[in-house]
Structure formats: C-alpha cells, structure tokens
Amino acid sequence: MKLAYWMYAGPAHIGTLRVASSFKNVHAIMHAPLGDDYFNVMRSMLERERDFTAATASIVDRHVLARGSQERVVDNILRKDKEEYPDLIILTPTCTSSILQEDLQNFVNRASIISNSDVIFADVDHYQVNEIQAADRTLEQVVRYYLDRCHRQEKWDQFLTDAPSVNIIGIFTLGFHNQHDCRELRRLLRDLDIKINQIIPEGGSVEDLQNLPKAWFNLIPYREVGLMTAMSLNKEYGMPYISTAPMGAVDMAEWIRHIQKNVNTLALSSSSKRVDYEPYIDGQTRFVSQAAWFSRSIDCQNLTGKETVVFGDTTHAASITKILVREMGIRVSCAGTYCKHDAKWFKEQIQGFCDEILITDDHAEVGDMIARMKPSAIFGTQMERHIGKRLDIPCGVISAPVHIQNFPLGYRPFLGYEGTNQIADLVYNSFALGMEDHLLDIFGGHDTKEIISKSLSTNIGLIWNPESRLELSKIPRFAREKVERNTDKFARQKGIETITVEVMYAAKEALNT
C-alpha cells in the first residue's frame, strides 16, 4: 500500500482501450463495475471526437460478485456483434475484475463460436504493467493474431511492394501530439518518395493487418508503444525496423540515413533505383527548418549555458535532452523518465548529455530534484509544469501525461523538420516568459495596477456589515471585485447605506433582470 496523489502512466486497461479504439471498426468491451468506463468520456473530450467511443462495459455488480458473470459477458459480446458489426471485439478486464479471476478466455472462446466478429481476450496483468506497456502488448497481440490466422489459412502473399514502402507503427489515440506527428511523417515520406503501406493502429483496419509484411521496413516513432510489434515482425518475417525517434535536426539526419540504408539494401533485389538523401537532409536542415538558423542567432546564444531539467517518457525526454545540448547549447542538469522498464536504454542514450539521471515514477521525488537543482527552465509533463508554477520556474510541456492543452487545434508536431521549429519555439518561449517576469521585477515595471484600483474607490458612505464582509470573503478572488462593485451600485441605486447579506443577494438577482 502506498500513498499516491498522481501517476504518470494510467492503469493497464486504458492502454488496451486506446489501442482498440484507434483501429477502425474494432469494439472493446470492459469487464468492469460502473464508473470504470471513464475512458469514453476522456477520449471524447480530449480528442474532440464526434462519434461515440467504441468501448462499452459489461457491468460487474453484486450479482456478478456473488454468482459470477455467467452468461452476461457472452451475451454482451454477441449483442455488440449484432448491433455494430465490428471486425474485432476485444475483451479486457480492469484492476477490479482481474481480482475476480473469472475465466474470461473461456467466455471469449464461447462467444467467438457464435459471433461473426473475431473475439480476442486482451491478456494483460493489471498489477504488473502500466498503460504504456499494456498498449504495446495489446497491439502486438492483435497483429500477431491476424498474421497467424493468415498463415494458417494459407492466404499468404509473400511479395514485397514494388516501390519502397513502410509501415508506421505506434500512432494512436490520446497520444502526445500523435495526430500532428503523423501528418508530418506523411509529408516527410512523400518528400523521400516512399509510400506508406499502413499506419497502425490509428485509423487502421484489422482486415489489412495481413498485408503488413509487404512493406520494406517498419518505422517506430515512439519506442514506448510499437516496439514489441516491430520486434515480433522482425523475428517472424525478417522485417527490419527503425526505432530512432525523428526528433531534432541531428536525429532527423540519422533517421533519414537509416531509411536510405534500408531502401538501398532492398533496392538491390527489386527493380528500384538507389537513393541518396544527403542533399535533402542538407537542404532541410539548413534552409527549410528554421531551428538550425535560430540556434546561431543572438536570442538563442543568450540561452547558452542556462540550466534545465528534463523529464518525461523515454522517447521525448531523451530526444529533448539531446536537442537542448547538441543543437541549442543549453545545459541539462538532470534528465529523467518515469518509464522504469526502459531505464537501461534511456541511460545509454543520454549518457554524457546531462549531469544527473533520475528514473522514478514518484512525482514527489521529481519535485524535490527540481527544487534542489533550481534550473532556469523545466521541460516535462503537466506535473512538472505545476511544480514549476509552485517554484516560479517556467516550464514547457514535452510529454504525456496530458491535459486538454496538449491537444491543440493548430498544427504542432514534435517530429520532423516542422517539429524542430516547434520545439525551438517552445524552448525559447519558456525561457523568455521567465526572463520577462524577472526583468519586470528588477526594473519595477509592475506599476500600472495600483493607480487603477485607487481611482475606483467611490465607496464613500457605504458600510458593509460583518456578515456581508464574511460572505464576500468566501467568493473566489477573481470574482470578488465584480461582486463588490455590483453590490455597491445596487445599494446606491436603492438608497441603502448598510450592506447586509440580503442586499448582496438582492443585487445578484437584480443583475439578471
């Protein structure tokens, strides 16, 4: 038992649901008590989806507790099958239901005999893995299911596509800037003249999964989700994969060179020509992306040597650390991640780029570290942003866990060359905002407020009695002045000299007429 206020990664079933709801025409059924299906609300709200989320709950209540689910789960699966005609139904338990230890695999087997859709049981241990690991596993499970079936039915199409093509694995719902990153990757691949075979799971169809091996290689933009699938495809079908994150100018170049190597290797056996992307890399880095130019400008030079702290998921924390150090000349005092299961890779990546490394999922430890380091800026998650507010240190958000602000309507990728611009903007603005406040403090620039409030004091003659004063203090600060002014105006109009609680509420009612 531990005391927890906040967690960086959600529970396992959220990961499974994210993968399921990213596919087209896949329906997820949660074996859960009332209230555990808050995922639907989260997704509608954050992704601004127009349709209902394709996830429902098979409710666990007292009857189920006493007698077991019996027919209920199977009935719910068959019902969804008839109502929605999904290609696939995924059954997932939640923490609560996994304690019940019902044989959900059995229910799935029984249901799949009758139903038209395929039915899979998402087998994830809720007490061992978190949201991210569960998403990775579920995706791999779904891909493997369809490829194995295709093999068994001997519908196997061995041939690679004629022209170079790739699969992008790991773009899915509620991911940090995933939709924008996806658009940017499409643009990039178009520039490189590489076709996209499939993007999974976002918008992908399970019926197409059997064609995954037709692509030349796989791209895994975020190693947290998608790596298991890529490794499995590599093992079974020999598909190469690139798991470098194309974030930042230096890693972008490396990523494109990897692609070049893969394309040229396979071009030998197909009728494609060899490619040389060096001119493209050069053109993009020096002219199209503004970030490299910016890093030589005086605005950026001012940031040289400033200290920062970076924290987030492995992909973003590692990449941002490298960008800050290599491309902008900014120091990273401490870099860390909450993805404890991937700590080894993380440490290897940022060795030599930062002074300290912190691997933890305890936000209090992160807060203590930041208070100790006293950096000029923080780059982290929403939690670090609030730590920063408390300690008066500016912060830019660079990773999940997310908030509605991290689903901007405008185009804001983190990957690709446009991503380098966005990151440079984010870094610069975070520092600039902090410096503005300091400058105003130093040069006494906050002088305009006092004069204004003094001129509004026409309160001569009005007395607020103790109860009404108490009532006024209960009103939140941002509304208090307005309420005070409105009440004063009302009292003056009615010729009242002493303001009581009744007068306050009468004034409030009068506002509406």
Place this chain on the structure above:
Amino acid sequence: MSVKIDETLTVECETGNYHTFCPISCVSWLYQKIEDSFFLVVGTKTCGYFLQNALGVMIFAEPRYAMAELEEGDISAQLNDYEGLKKLCIRIRKDRDPSVIIWIGTCTTEIIKMDLEGMAPKLEWEIGIPILVARANGLDYAFTQGEDTVLAAMAHRCPEPEFSFRSRKETIQNFFTFHSRKKEELVEYANHPSLVLFGSLPSNVASQLNLELKRQSIKVSGWLPAQKYTDLPSLGDGVYVCGVNPFLSRTATTLIRREKCQLIGAPFPIGPDGTRAWIEKICPVFGIEPQGLEEREERIWESLKDYLDLVRGKSVFFMGDNLLEVSLARFLIRCGMIVHEIGIPYMDKRYQAAELSLLQDTCMKMCVPIPRIVEKPDNSNQIRRIRE
C-alpha cells in the same frame, strides 16, 4: 395518493448497461466543502487515474485527498492492511493535521472484503483523529450516491441535542436583547424545534437557502455536511431534517432510523418552482404561513424570460447518470420544454415522493404527457429510442 402515482407514472427498469461516473467522484466536491477533512480512497490505479482526471488542475494544488494504492501484496493478503493504513494515516496527520479522515471504500475493497469498518475505530483510538468509513463503490452505487454514503456515515458522528437545548435558550435570550437594541434588525426567528438541512452545496448557495428560510422566520440550526467537521449539527429526537439533494435517500433513512429525526418530505429546491414548493412544505411543519413566495417566483420567471423563449417547445431526453433527473425534468417542463424520457440510475420512490408528485402536477399544469421514467437504463436502447 401513492396508488394514483403508480397508475399515471410509469417506472420501468432496464438492463443497467449505461454510463455513469464512479461514486468516488464525490471526493472531488466534498473535500472542498468540508474544509478540515482528508479523504483517503482505498483502491487501485484505476480509481486513482480516474480521480486524477476528474480533479483536473485541482490535483496539483495537493488537495486534501490521496489514494491508498493497493498493490499486489495487499490484494493477495500477504501484507497486513491495518499496518499499511496506520502508516498512511500517521503521515496524513503529520502533513495535514485534518479534523477527520474519511476512508472511501472502493470496488476492490469490497471484493477482497477488507474490513474497513473493523479497523477504523481501533486506528482512530490509536492516532487520535476521527476516522469515518464510507463505502462508495461502483458495484452498488452510481455517481452522486457517493455523497449519500459519506453523509450517512457522518450522520452517526453528529452530537446529541442536549447541547442544542442550551444554545437554543441563548438564542431566545438574544432574541429579546436584539429586539430592544436595534429597530432596523429585519427578522426575528419564530420559536420552533431545530431544523437541520442535509446535502452538500457550495457555501453561497447554502447561505441563500438559509436566507430564504430566515425570511419566513425559520432558523436553520445547521447543515450536514457543515463547512467544518467540527461544526456538525446536533441530531436526535425532536430534530427536523430536510434534504436539498435528490440522491440522499440513504442519509435520509439513517437520520430517521438511527438518529430518530423527523424527515420533512419536500420537493427539492431546484428551480424557482422547486424552491417555492420546498419552502411551502417546510413552513407548515412549524406552523408558519409562508409569505411572499408567489411574487418572488413570478419575479424570477420574469427575469428568465429571454432564456425561456429560447427553450420553449424544444424537447429533452435524459439518459441518466446523476440522480437529479426528476427534478431537472420537472423544472424544464415548467419552462415549457417537452421531456420524452427520464433515465435515472436509481430512484427511491419514498424519498422522492414529493418531487414525483410535483412532477405530475407540473405536467398537468403545462398540459404535457408525463414522461416515462426508466431506472437503470440501457444506453443502446435509449439511443434507438432517441432516433425513433
């Protein structure tokens, strides 16, 4: 009376495959209301993640709430849960020093049959802070019923009315001194037995209700919950209680049975019509004639004219998740809307009797058919009905 309701009001029951929020969501408003409380939710990651998202930015202000996160060792009964909770409570006492710690039981604690009610008194004695146990789990309850279980638990801790007799004598003495001191003092209270209101409302709304009753010379002795745990009202034989929220049926039952209070069954003060009916039900109990309510209600309806023009004639379908649906439907019908169906997770017919009766009267007054009420609705069926 009840026979008439059954004939004209249809209440059906469906499968219960609907969406609502977990009852532990009550923590998000109760911790703000009760200023010296600390809520400890004993559950798993799922519960914690939900509250994290529900509280939104508030979670960063380190509110007086925390999760006692059960890990694998706790679930398989390898670790001693008493010691675990004791450690956490000692830390809470050190960090926050609340006047009360409220343990919220979840689905998980139900399934592993954690004996929270057994452990709480022992731990309370050991660490010296009152510990309340409220089982707000999704197996039994929905959404706002979380508040119901917490208030029902809190009702047991309210003091006996001996103390209130003393304070009432003081009130009567003050009554005379007040009267002689200032002529401008608007209202004196009538002499009547204690009235306690129950239901969690923001303090300015509670003040407004207090004011409305004060206008009728009725003094509200206290609220359950009070702004501070240390200010709980006295309850007992001879105390009258009245609810302000429609989902507090268990609290009402606890107050009647265990605390021996008298419940005033009134429609709920939602909307100007509801508020008027609520006051009109309370006054006669104390032998008071309500004054000026008709004009007040008219004036409010006048001020809402622009909004009423917008909604008149439009229709509403309540899918049901928060148990306030009957009152809301009644109000909207009074505004001139048409209500097709009222879905509701659970309806206590006795506690909501006055509200249901008012709903019928309102429908007759506005000449619209009485909507059907569906308990434990099925969302897919509802969507089908909406389309039809």
